[in-house]
Amino acid sequence: MAIFRPEEEAKIRDLFGRLERPVELVVALGPEETPGHGARDVDFGAETVRIVEELSSLSDKVSHRVGAEADRYPAVFIRPEGEEVGVRYDGLPWGYELGSLIGGVIEAGRRESSLRPESLEALAQLDRDLAVDVFVTPT
């Protein structure tokens, strides 16, 4: 089953066509080979790999590999120019949240942040590390 409809694929291809630098998607898979137990009818890890494969097929600036280690999995790390900068998605990025992953790739592909100058000034004042987690659902 295709992940994107033809019109969605065209739109993503267009958006990815504007990337100014390469973006690498690195997938962390857990030790557990699925399918899992009970009601789980999706192999979350394999499906995550399929999504990043499909995304990277839409642009020569987007690449993917499987290989990171993570405390939660599956996880996808978004790495501008292959650099680990602490941007990740834990879980299978599907439904509405696939848009977050795509948006993350687009932002990572920019040389300049799309945040407002005031926001960037405020962030520049930060004098300690900060971990921001956002709990989401696919619908």
Add this chain to the structure above:
Amino acid sequence: MLLAYKAALASPRIRAGAIEASEFPRLADEMEVWAVPRIVVDGVPQWDGSVPEPVFIQRILSATFG
């Protein structure tokens, strides 16, 4: 979610993760996730819901200093 990613990409001090709540129910329970998006800073739940960029930035920074 995208604002958190943008903040992390703009600042070497910030890391940002999306966590699919239904796949990590124990963690979601610990963070008392009843509505999404739920924003957690340094392991402490802060607020639920999408907010405009200036509010988002102000809130994550005040969570640091507050």
